[in-house]
Amino acid sequence: MEEVSPALFLMSGTRERLGRMAAQQRGLRGGPVLVVGGGPVGMVAAAWLARLDIPVVLIEAEEVPKTDWRASTFHAATLELLDELGVAEQMHAEGLRVPIYHFRDRTEGLVAAFDFGLLADETPFPYRLQLNQQHLVRMLHERLRATPNVELRFGCRVTGVDRTPDGAGVELRAADGSTERLTGSYVIGADGAGSTVRNALGVEFTGFTYxxxxxxxxxxxxxxxxxxxxxxxxxxxxxxxxxxxxxxxxxxxxxxxxxxxxxxxxxxxxxxxxxxxxxxxxxxxxxxxxxxxxYRVHQRVAGTFRVGNVALIGDAAHINSPMGGVGLNSGIHDAVDLARRLGRVAEGGADPEAELDAFDERRRAVAVEYVQADTQRNTERLRETDETRRRAAHDEMRALASDPDRARAYMRRASLLESVRRFGIGLPPGRTPEPATGAPH
The missing domain is CATH 3.30.9.10 (D-Amino Acid Oxidase, subunit A, domain 2)
Incomplete structure (x- = not known):
């Protein structure tokens, strides 16, 4: 991966003041939005905010963009959002479209085949796109480097978070040991399962570890x-x-x-x-x-996704088994949901408290009712040792795959289309999506 010039990560006092002035003009009195974490979720949050002309400072402890291979699946509902962001075409050029996946038994072979093509009348992306997550990070990093009002602070570790009268601030420690304090209108914690932001807020991260x-x-x-x-x-x-x-x-x-x-x-x-x-x-x-x-695998959800003007997204807010490939996807949905709300606040007229409360309520409901429930069920289905329950699970998967209506409903949930159609992404407080009918999207 191309190395990034350290000069690009330095924010002068003049540029900070300009960013603060631009933020005030956009209705964010406390200055730019500080995004902590330069993984795919943090990058999406920063890119979406920049798309809305909101000044952003992206802070990442690593010296260069992350190259973690762990997540590699992008579902239909996520591709719709990334297409709106303008990066889906490049992802498709480098990725692999997978319309069909198998549920198999190691001894018996194929149990059931599921075809995302059943969703072709609802989404332009009726498949899983397989692409290692570091490629999305690279694509967005290249874009952010050239975007006005975006500051990239790599090689800086957040050591503390505090709330201010107009927003929130973070304490930074650079690789050379020097320290600095930044303030902004909002802080977004996208800094992973061991989130410094979440721990600084004292937010519980309840659940269990396999x-x-x-x-x-x-x-x-x-x-x-x-x-x-x-x-x-x-x-x-x-x-x-x-x-x-x-x-x-x-x-x-x-x-x-x-x-x-x-x-x-x-x-x-x-x-x-x-x-x-x-x-x-x-x-x-x-x-x-x-x-x-x-790595260790957890099923955990933060007790709240926001405290004042500090919000948690992605693995900082919820972490789960990879069985289903929805962890990264739901984190991207968190990022877009929150960015859309901050966009309305910046435009003026939107109630910041109501927007952040709606973000917390809806994204936490999705994490509990969909992400946690489905990944736990998927994992238990694979590792089941009781022969009677194993047979029943196999029979249920066969029945699902053989019934087009049930298979479609199953694929809508697996692709996160159901949760998006039910809760929306960043809808204004009090507004809910139209009832899902399965009509073309």
Missing amino acids: PERFLIASTSVDLSRALPGIAEVNYVADPREWLFLLRTPESWRAVWPVPPEQDESEALAEETLRRQFQGVAPWPDGYPIIDRQL
């Missing part, structure tokens, strides 16, 4: 040749070692559980990973490993 860790490993071997008939996205149930297999433009990726007692260095060792892939599908030439990550 006992096993999840391991992601990528290989250059084409798994569709090793396992003929698989889809490009596959959820594979097994009571001993479930699997998640999916293709991205760069590689095939596998996700599997690592027992609590297994040592991390052993789990990540080249020999271990090659052996794991051979257990998935024998391949005479062996499996080159091109990426690996081991």
Whole structure:
């Protein structure tokens, strides 16, 4: 990835004053919006605010944009938003469209196939787009570098957050140890599951952690040749070692559980990973490993998504199992919802308290009722050990896939279209979407 000149991350006093004046002209008395976190969710928040001519300071602890491979799925409802942002075309040029995914059993093979094409009359994106998240970060970073009234502060770690009469402020520590305080009209915490912003606010992050860790490993071997008939996205149930297999433009990726007692260095060792892939599908030439990550998985939701003029989005607000590929997507929805509300506040006439309360209420409801509920159910379905419940789950998936109406409803929920059509994204307080009819979008 291209290195970024440190000069681009420096904000002079003159530019800060100009940003503050522009923010005041837009109705944000406290200055620019401070976005903490330069991952995909923080980048979307900054890009959307900039699109609304709201001055932004993006703060990221890393020296350069993040290159995390973890999330790679963009659903229809998210692609609609990113298309409005003007980045979907570039994403499609680099990404992989996957209209069909499989629910499989490791012993029995295919259980059910689901086709997002059933949603073609409702969305222009009836598929999953597979694209590693760092590419979206790169695309938006390139845009933000050239956008007026956007300051990029990489290599700066937020160490504290406080509220001010007109907004909120953050304490920063640079790589050289120097410190600085920035103030703005709002602070947006998009700084991940260990969020400094959330912890500074004292907001609870309730839920639980799975006992096993999840391991992601990528290989250059084409798994569709090793396992003929698989889809490009596959959820594979097994009571001993479930699997998640999916293709991205760069590689095939596998996700599997690592027992609590297994040592991390052993789990990540080249020999271990090659052996794991051979257990998935024998391949005479062996499996080159091109990426690996081991991480703990949580199901947690913040007690509130806003405190005063400080708001939480993405993993800072809710974190979940990756089974379903909705964590990144729902975080992007948080970012757009909040940006649209701040846009109305900046225009004047909108009640800031009512807008932020609506953001908190609606996005937290989506996190609990959709993201948490569905990812937990998906994970439990894959790891179920009781044979009677396993059979019942398989039968239910077959019944869903064989009934076009039920399959359509299932795909609407899986693609997050249902939650967006129900709650909207950034609708004014008191306004709700029109009842979903399945008509073309």
